[in-house]
Amino acid sequence: MMARILRRLILALALLAVAAGGARADEGKAGAPHRPFRIYMALWRGWEGAAQGFKDYFANQGIPVELIVRDAAQDPSRLPEFVAEAKSLHVDLVFTWGTSVSLGMLGSGPHPDPAKYITDIPAVFAIVSQPVETGLVPNYRSSGRNITGTTYLVPVETQLNLIESYRPFKILGMVYNPLERNSLVAIDEIRRLGKAMDFTLLALPADVVDGKPSPASIPAKVAALKAGHADFLYIPPDTFLNVNRDILTAAALEQKLPSFAAAENPVVDSKAMFGGVYRYYTVGQLTALKAAQILMGGKKPANIPIDPPKRLSILINMPVVRSLGVYPPMKLLGLAEVVDPTAAK
Amino acid sequence: MKLDGAIPLFLRLVVLAVLVLVPPIGLIAWSAFDQVEQAIAPELDGKALAVGHGLTEQVERAVGLGIPLDKLVGVEEFFAPTLDANPELRYLAVTDANGKVLFLRGAEREALQPHYRTTDYDLPADQLRAVIGDYVDLALPVEVKGIRLGMVHVGMDANFVHRRVMATLVDMGVVLAVALLLASEILLFVVAVNVSGPLRRARAMMARARRGDFTRLAGVGPLDEVGLFVRGLNAVVLRTDDLYRRLAAYIDEIKSAHFDAGAIERAGMIEGRINFQYRFAVGGEPKAVQERQAVDIRLALFLFTFAEELSRPFLPLYVHALPSPFPWLTPDMAMAVPIAVFMACVALGSPWAGAITGRLGSRPVFLLGLIPAVLGFVAAGFAHTVADMTLWRAFTGFGYAVVTMACQGYMSRAARDQGRAQSLGMFVGAVLTASVCGMALGGVLVERIGFRDVFFVSAALATLSGLLAWRLHEPREPAAPARPIMRDLLALMRNWRFAVLILFAAIPSKLALTGVVYFLVPVYLAKLGYGFGDIGRVLALYAVTVVVLSPLVARLADQTGWRAGLVALGGVIGGLGLLIPALGPGLPPMMLAVFCLGLAQGLSASPQLAAVPDICWIECRNFGQTSVLAQMRLLERIGSTAGPLLGAALVPAMGYAGAIAALGVGVLASALVFAVASFAYGSGPHIQSEERA
Amino acid sequence: MAWPLARKVSAALLGILAGTVATTGFFTYSKLQSVLSALAESRYGVVVYAVKHNAEDQLALGFPLRQLRPVQDVIDRMKVNDSRIRGIEVFDASGAILFDTDRGAIGASVPPAWVRAAAAAGNHPFAITDEEGRIVGLPLVDSLGTVDGGVVLRYPGVHLDDLLGASLGGLARQAGLVLAVFAALGVAGSYRLFGGVRQRLETMDSVLGTVLAExxxxxxxxxxxxxxxxxxxxxxxxxxxxxxxxxxxxxxxxxxxxx
Structure with missing residues (x-):
C-alpha cells in the first residue's frame, strides 16, 4: 500500500530539484558565490522525511550546501567513527537524527568530553523525543553549548485538546505495551490531565507472550475498551503500536470506536480516524532553518531556542470518518489535511 | 444697543452668524447623506458576497468529502469568528434545498424561517437578495457536482451604512463648532476695528471735551458710517481749535501792536479766562487719541495659539512614527522629550520675552517671535528624526513664549484703560478658545491630511496672525525696568506659603496637564485604537471645561475669599479623576478623567493667582505683583516640563492607565499636603512680620 | 467713502460661510470616502485572506511556494466571482510573481514596496495606494513562521463621486440654492443690524448740527x-x-x- 503522502513527496522532490536549480541560478546572479557549506548528516535508520525536509530547505532557499550523509543503520557502535570522520573533514555543521545518534555524537551534560564527542563544530539535532530528560540540553530555551535543535512530539495536552475539539469525550481508551516504560509515564500524564479536563483514562495493556507484547491480543483489548464505553481510542507514538497499526485501527473501526493517533502513519496509511502531528518533513525544514541561522546569520547555537514547528498538522482520514459517521467540526476540517485516497479531486 | 461696547452688537452678529451657518449646512448634509448611503450600499453587498463565497466554498468542501449537509458539525462555531471580525454582518445561516434552516448564528430562527420557506431559490445567483426586517439577506447556493443542496445565507445589518454615515456627523459637528468659534473671533475683531474701537476713542475724546479739553481728536479708522461720524465729531473739535487759534492770534496781535494799554490788559483777561476754562493743543493741531484695546490683538493671539494647538492630539504619535537616533531612549520617552523640551523653552523664553516686550513694544516682539515659531512649524513638517523634531519644537516653544508674552504685554497695557481683570480674561479666553478649536480640529484635520501637512497649516495660520499683528497701532511708551530674576526667585521660595502653593498646587496641576492631557491621553487612546478625531475631542473637553468653569470660579473665589480651599478641592478632584482610567480602558473613562482634570484646573487656576497677593504681601510690595506672578509662571512650568518625562518614565513599569493613575495619586497627595498646610496660612510669624512691616 | 459697515460685515459673514461650507464639505466628503474605502478594503481583504489560507495550507504540507499550482485555480475563481477585482498576484520573498490572474505577468517582479510591506506586516493585512489603484495584501507565512512571500489583490479605488454619479450634479445645485438663500439672509441681516447703527449715528450727527446751531x-x-x-x-x-x-x-x- 503506497501512501499518497509518499507519492506527494516524490513528486515534490522532483519539482524541488528544478526549483533549487532555478534558485541557485538566481543566487549566482545576485553575486554571493561562496564555497558550499559542508554539513555532516548522521542518520539512524536511513533517509526519511526529516532528512528530506532538511535538504529541501537549503535547496528552496538557494543556499549551496554539500551534504555528507552517513547512516548508522541502528548500530550505535558506528557512532564514534562518525565523530572522528566529521572532525577530520572539518565540516561546517553536524546534523544528528534521533536520540541515539544525537547523544552518541554530541554527548550530554554541559561539558561533554571533547575527545569523544563533537564540541567545536556547531550541531543541530532533530527527532529527539526527550532532549531535556536525556540530558542532551538543560532546557528548551538554550542548550548552553554549541548545539541547538528541534522537538517533534506534540505535547500530550495539545493532543487531548485536539481530540476534545473534534468531539467532547468522557472516557479515553488506550491500548499500551506494558513493557515500554515510556507508555507508563504517558499514562500517568494523561491521568493527571484527565483530572483537569474531566475525563477518565481506560488503559489496557497488551498481553505479554514469551516476554513480548502480543499483537494478536489487540482486537480483544479494543473490544473491551468499547464495552467500557470509551469515546475515543488514543494511539500514542509507540513503536509496538506503530508496527501493529493496521490491527489496532481495523479493530477500532470494527468496534465503531473513533481513534486518534499521535503519529503520522496510523492515519496516513492505516485506518486511524484522525491525528495531530508535527510532520517529520516540516521538522527537518525547521532544523535546516536553525542550521541556516548558524551558518548564514552568524547566530550562536546556544542563542537559538529548541522548539517544534509553528504549525501542527491535523490529519483526517475521510474514509474512516465516513464509515463511522463521526464528522469533524467545520473549524477543524478547515485546518486539517484530509487523507482521502478515494476522492477523485 | 451700546455702541462703544463691543458686546451687544457682537452678540447680535454671532446670532446672525449661527443662523447663516448652521441651517444650510444641516440641510445640505441631510439630503447628501441620504444619497451617499444609497451609493455606498452596494459596496457592502460586495463584501458580504466575498465573505459568503469563502464560507460556501468551505461548506461545499465538507459536503464534497462526504459529510451530509444536515450532518455538518460545529457550523455555528465555524461562523463565529467571521461574524466577530465583520461587524456589518449580523447572522450567517445554512438552509437545505427546501429552505429549512439547518444552522444559524446571530439571529433568531423564527425571524428567518418563514421567509426562507416562501422564497424561490431557483433564481439566478445575483438575484438572491432580500430585505428581512432589519436584515439584508444574501443567499449563495451550495452546489456539489452540479446539484444544488442548499444555501448559505449572509445577513447584513440593513442600518450599518446608515450608522457609519451618521457617525461622520460628529466630525462635521466639530468642524462646524470650530467654524462658529472662529467666526465669532473674526466678527469680534471686525466689530472692534470698525465700530467699538473708533467709538471708544471718540467717547474718550468727547469725555475730555466735556471737561473743556479740546487737545485731542478721536483716531479715525476707515471712512465708513462710524468713520464719518467720528470725523464729524473731530470737525467740531477742529472748529473750536480753529476759533481758539484765530482768537489767540488776534489777542497776540493786540498784545504786541495795540497802542491802548487798557485794551491789551482786557484782551489778556479774555485770554486768561479762555485758557482757564478750556484746554487746547499747545503749538499746533490737536493729536489723535490712539487708545489700545485688549481686543485689538486678540484675533492674532487666537490664530497663533490655534496654530500651536492643532498638533496637540497627535504630536507624540507623530514623534513615535519618526526614527529615533537614540537607542537608549524608550519609545515612550522619545515621545515625551519633544513635549518637555517645548515646555522648557516656553518657560525659559518667557522672562526674556517679557523684558524685551517692555523695551521694544508688543508689535515688533510679536513679529520677532513668529520667526522661530513659523520656522519650527515648517521644519517640524519636514522632520526626519526624533532629534531634529525636538529641535524644531524648541524653536516653536521659544517663539510661543515670545509671542504670548508680547500679547500679554499688549493686553496688560490696554488694561490701564479697561481694567486689569477684563484684559487678563481676554488673554486667557483667547488662549483657551483657541485650545478648544485647535485640539478638536487638529484631530479631525490630521485624519484627513496627515501629520506633516498639519504643521504647514499651523505655519500658515501663524503667518496670518503675524499679518494681523503687523497692522496694530502702538503708541510708544517708556520701557518698564526689567527686574533680575534669580534673586527674587530665591527670596520668594523662602516664603514657605508661596513655596507650598508652588510645590503642592501649581506644579502638580501643570504636571498633570502636560503629562496626562498632552502626552499620556493621546498615546494611550491611540494604543487602544481610537482615531485622532476622538483623541482631539477628548483633549478639547479639557479646554471646554476650563473655559466654561474658570469665569464662574473666579467670581466665586472673589466673593467668598475661599481661595486655598478651592485650590485644594481642585487638586483632589483632579487627582481622583486620574484614577478613573485605571478602572478600565475605553473612551468614557478617559473623558471623565479629562473632564475632572478640566474641572480641577478651572477650580484652582484663578484662585491660585488670586491667592498670591495675600500670601506674598511683602514680595508683591517689594518686587511688584506682576513680577511675582511672572516668577510663579516660571516655577510652575517646571511641572509642565517634568509632566511628559515623568509620565513616560512610569509607562514601562505601570502601563498607560497605571501611569495616569500614578500621576493622579501624586496630584491627590499634593492636594492633601496643600490642604493641611493651607490651614496654617492664616497664622505664624510670617503674617505677623508682614503686619509689622 | 470706504465700504459701509454692513457691506464689510456681510463680506465677513459670506467669507466665513464659504470657508465653513468648504471645510465641512471637504472633511465630510473625505470621511465618507474613507468609510467607503475601508469597506472596499475589508471586502477585498476577505478574498485575499481566503487565498492566503489556501496557500498556507499547502505550504504546511512542505511544498515550496512556487509549486502550489492549485493556488492559480483559486485566484482565477476569485476573480470570476467578483468582476471588480483587477488582479490577484502571489509572489515569493524576492518579489517574483509566481501566480497571477494575468498569466502573462508570471515571472515578472512586484514593486519592492509590496515585498517590504509583506515582510513587515506580521500577520496583518497591508494596504497600498498607487497610481493604478488600490492594493490589499497579506503575507504568506509557512509552518516555520518565516514569510515566504505575499498575496496581493489589485482593485480600482472606489470614489464617492463616481458612485454618486448623476445625483452629484443635483446635489450641487440643491446645495448652491440653499447657500444662496442663506447668504442673502445673512446680507439682509447685517444690513438691518447696521442700518440701525447707521440711523443712530446719523441722528446723532444731525443732533450735533442742531445743537451747535441752536x-x-x-x-x-x-x-x-x-x-x-x-x-x-x-x-x-x-x-x-x-x-x-x-x-x-x-x-x-x-x-x-x-x-
Whole structure:
C-alpha cells in the first residue's frame, strides 16, 4: 500500500530539484558565490522525511550546501567513527537524527568530553523525543553549548485538546505495551490531565507472550475498551503500536470506536480516524532553518531556542470518518489535511 | 444697543452668524447623506458576497468529502469568528434545498424561517437578495457536482451604512463648532476695528471735551458710517481749535501792536479766562487719541495659539512614527522629550520675552517671535528624526513664549484703560478658545491630511496672525525696568506659603496637564485604537471645561475669599479623576478623567493667582505683583516640563492607565499636603512680620 | 467713502460661510470616502485572506511556494466571482510573481514596496495606494513562521463621486440654492443690524448740527455715564465753547475797534 503522502513527496522532490536549480541560478546572479557549506548528516535508520525536509530547505532557499550523509543503520557502535570522520573533514555543521545518534555524537551534560564527542563544530539535532530528560540540553530555551535543535512530539495536552475539539469525550481508551516504560509515564500524564479536563483514562495493556507484547491480543483489548464505553481510542507514538497499526485501527473501526493517533502513519496509511502531528518533513525544514541561522546569520547555537514547528498538522482520514459517521467540526476540517485516497479531486 | 461696547452688537452678529451657518449646512448634509448611503450600499453587498463565497466554498468542501449537509458539525462555531471580525454582518445561516434552516448564528430562527420557506431559490445567483426586517439577506447556493443542496445565507445589518454615515456627523459637528468659534473671533475683531474701537476713542475724546479739553481728536479708522461720524465729531473739535487759534492770534496781535494799554490788559483777561476754562493743543493741531484695546490683538493671539494647538492630539504619535537616533531612549520617552523640551523653552523664553516686550513694544516682539515659531512649524513638517523634531519644537516653544508674552504685554497695557481683570480674561479666553478649536480640529484635520501637512497649516495660520499683528497701532511708551530674576526667585521660595502653593498646587496641576492631557491621553487612546478625531475631542473637553468653569470660579473665589480651599478641592478632584482610567480602558473613562482634570484646573487656576497677593504681601510690595506672578509662571512650568518625562518614565513599569493613575495619586497627595498646610496660612510669624512691616 | 459697515460685515459673514461650507464639505466628503474605502478594503481583504489560507495550507504540507499550482485555480475563481477585482498576484520573498490572474505577468517582479510591506506586516493585512489603484495584501507565512512571500489583490479605488454619479450634479445645485438663500439672509441681516447703527449715528450727527446751531439745555447731572450722555455732554459743551470763543472774539474785535 503506497501512501499518497509518499507519492506527494516524490513528486515534490522532483519539482524541488528544478526549483533549487532555478534558485541557485538566481543566487549566482545576485553575486554571493561562496564555497558550499559542508554539513555532516548522521542518520539512524536511513533517509526519511526529516532528512528530506532538511535538504529541501537549503535547496528552496538557494543556499549551496554539500551534504555528507552517513547512516548508522541502528548500530550505535558506528557512532564514534562518525565523530572522528566529521572532525577530520572539518565540516561546517553536524546534523544528528534521533536520540541515539544525537547523544552518541554530541554527548550530554554541559561539558561533554571533547575527545569523544563533537564540541567545536556547531550541531543541530532533530527527532529527539526527550532532549531535556536525556540530558542532551538543560532546557528548551538554550542548550548552553554549541548545539541547538528541534522537538517533534506534540505535547500530550495539545493532543487531548485536539481530540476534545473534534468531539467532547468522557472516557479515553488506550491500548499500551506494558513493557515500554515510556507508555507508563504517558499514562500517568494523561491521568493527571484527565483530572483537569474531566475525563477518565481506560488503559489496557497488551498481553505479554514469551516476554513480548502480543499483537494478536489487540482486537480483544479494543473490544473491551468499547464495552467500557470509551469515546475515543488514543494511539500514542509507540513503536509496538506503530508496527501493529493496521490491527489496532481495523479493530477500532470494527468496534465503531473513533481513534486518534499521535503519529503520522496510523492515519496516513492505516485506518486511524484522525491525528495531530508535527510532520517529520516540516521538522527537518525547521532544523535546516536553525542550521541556516548558524551558518548564514552568524547566530550562536546556544542563542537559538529548541522548539517544534509553528504549525501542527491535523490529519483526517475521510474514509474512516465516513464509515463511522463521526464528522469533524467545520473549524477543524478547515485546518486539517484530509487523507482521502478515494476522492477523485 | 451700546455702541462703544463691543458686546451687544457682537452678540447680535454671532446670532446672525449661527443662523447663516448652521441651517444650510444641516440641510445640505441631510439630503447628501441620504444619497451617499444609497451609493455606498452596494459596496457592502460586495463584501458580504466575498465573505459568503469563502464560507460556501468551505461548506461545499465538507459536503464534497462526504459529510451530509444536515450532518455538518460545529457550523455555528465555524461562523463565529467571521461574524466577530465583520461587524456589518449580523447572522450567517445554512438552509437545505427546501429552505429549512439547518444552522444559524446571530439571529433568531423564527425571524428567518418563514421567509426562507416562501422564497424561490431557483433564481439566478445575483438575484438572491432580500430585505428581512432589519436584515439584508444574501443567499449563495451550495452546489456539489452540479446539484444544488442548499444555501448559505449572509445577513447584513440593513442600518450599518446608515450608522457609519451618521457617525461622520460628529466630525462635521466639530468642524462646524470650530467654524462658529472662529467666526465669532473674526466678527469680534471686525466689530472692534470698525465700530467699538473708533467709538471708544471718540467717547474718550468727547469725555475730555466735556471737561473743556479740546487737545485731542478721536483716531479715525476707515471712512465708513462710524468713520464719518467720528470725523464729524473731530470737525467740531477742529472748529473750536480753529476759533481758539484765530482768537489767540488776534489777542497776540493786540498784545504786541495795540497802542491802548487798557485794551491789551482786557484782551489778556479774555485770554486768561479762555485758557482757564478750556484746554487746547499747545503749538499746533490737536493729536489723535490712539487708545489700545485688549481686543485689538486678540484675533492674532487666537490664530497663533490655534496654530500651536492643532498638533496637540497627535504630536507624540507623530514623534513615535519618526526614527529615533537614540537607542537608549524608550519609545515612550522619545515621545515625551519633544513635549518637555517645548515646555522648557516656553518657560525659559518667557522672562526674556517679557523684558524685551517692555523695551521694544508688543508689535515688533510679536513679529520677532513668529520667526522661530513659523520656522519650527515648517521644519517640524519636514522632520526626519526624533532629534531634529525636538529641535524644531524648541524653536516653536521659544517663539510661543515670545509671542504670548508680547500679547500679554499688549493686553496688560490696554488694561490701564479697561481694567486689569477684563484684559487678563481676554488673554486667557483667547488662549483657551483657541485650545478648544485647535485640539478638536487638529484631530479631525490630521485624519484627513496627515501629520506633516498639519504643521504647514499651523505655519500658515501663524503667518496670518503675524499679518494681523503687523497692522496694530502702538503708541510708544517708556520701557518698564526689567527686574533680575534669580534673586527674587530665591527670596520668594523662602516664603514657605508661596513655596507650598508652588510645590503642592501649581506644579502638580501643570504636571498633570502636560503629562496626562498632552502626552499620556493621546498615546494611550491611540494604543487602544481610537482615531485622532476622538483623541482631539477628548483633549478639547479639557479646554471646554476650563473655559466654561474658570469665569464662574473666579467670581466665586472673589466673593467668598475661599481661595486655598478651592485650590485644594481642585487638586483632589483632579487627582481622583486620574484614577478613573485605571478602572478600565475605553473612551468614557478617559473623558471623565479629562473632564475632572478640566474641572480641577478651572477650580484652582484663578484662585491660585488670586491667592498670591495675600500670601506674598511683602514680595508683591517689594518686587511688584506682576513680577511675582511672572516668577510663579516660571516655577510652575517646571511641572509642565517634568509632566511628559515623568509620565513616560512610569509607562514601562505601570502601563498607560497605571501611569495616569500614578500621576493622579501624586496630584491627590499634593492636594492633601496643600490642604493641611493651607490651614496654617492664616497664622505664624510670617503674617505677623508682614503686619509689622 | 470706504465700504459701509454692513457691506464689510456681510463680506465677513459670506467669507466665513464659504470657508465653513468648504471645510465641512471637504472633511465630510473625505470621511465618507474613507468609510467607503475601508469597506472596499475589508471586502477585498476577505478574498485575499481566503487565498492566503489556501496557500498556507499547502505550504504546511512542505511544498515550496512556487509549486502550489492549485493556488492559480483559486485566484482565477476569485476573480470570476467578483468582476471588480483587477488582479490577484502571489509572489515569493524576492518579489517574483509566481501566480497571477494575468498569466502573462508570471515571472515578472512586484514593486519592492509590496515585498517590504509583506515582510513587515506580521500577520496583518497591508494596504497600498498607487497610481493604478488600490492594493490589499497579506503575507504568506509557512509552518516555520518565516514569510515566504505575499498575496496581493489589485482593485480600482472606489470614489464617492463616481458612485454618486448623476445625483452629484443635483446635489450641487440643491446645495448652491440653499447657500444662496442663506447668504442673502445673512446680507439682509447685517444690513438691518447696521442700518440701525447707521440711523443712530446719523441722528446723532444731525443732533450735533442742531445743537451747535441752536444750542440746547445742559444735561441733568445725575444721568448715568454712557456713550449717549457723553455725546450729549460733548455737543452741549462744544456749542457752549464755540459760542464762548465767538463771544470772546467779538469782545476782542470790539476792543480793537473801540480803541
Amino acid at each position: 444750542g440746547a439745555d445742559p444735561l441733568p447731572e445725575d444721568e448715568p455715564a454712557s456713550f449717549e450722555t457723553d455725546f450729549a455732554g460733548f455737543a452741549v459743551k462744544a456749542h457752549e465753547t464755540i459760542h464762548d470763543l465767538e463771544d470772546a472774539m467779538q469782545d476782542v474785535e470790539r476792543l480793537d475797534r473801540l480803541a
